[in-house]
Amino acid sequence: MILINRKTGQIVGFTEGIINLSDIGCKNVAEMYEAGWEEYKGPILEEEPKHWFISEFGFVYCVEAVRMDKKRVNEIQATGNYFATKEEAEKAVEKLKAWKRLKDTGAMFKEWFWDKHYGTCIILGTKDTSSIDDEDEQNRKDLDLLFGGEE
Secondary structure, three states, X not given: OEEEEOOOOOEEEOHHHOOOHHHHOOXXXXXXXXXXXXXXXXXXXXXXXXXXXXXXOOOEEEHHHHOOOHHHHHHHHHOOOOEOOHHHHHHXXXXXXXXXXXXXXXXXXXXXXXXXXXXXXXXXXXXXXXXXXXXOHHHHHHHHHHHOOOO
């Protein structure tokens, strides 16, 4: 669903029909209408979306559907928050969540070095110990997602 603010002209897209009113600064539907928001009934995209980004709340949006101005598109491109497919953007969200879970356990980058046999090696650890508990199943899944051999 796409919403437009009649007062400001701002357009916001929501994926899969999920509307998080806090994305538009509202607490309930009455406040949403009072602020000038309504469903956007403009032209529907005729082509498949070409670019995706992640909102500050972790939702994946189509750049074309939200109709961003060029300045904002440049900003999200500069930070790497610009994806060719929805699936790539969703995978990036999962990686951000994995890194957050690891950070919550105290994980941090300790050092990195180049090894002629293995390439670039990154040492992760915690503030209290030299390594992350890789026996923890969730830690292993998160490390595999972040540093696994798929990409």
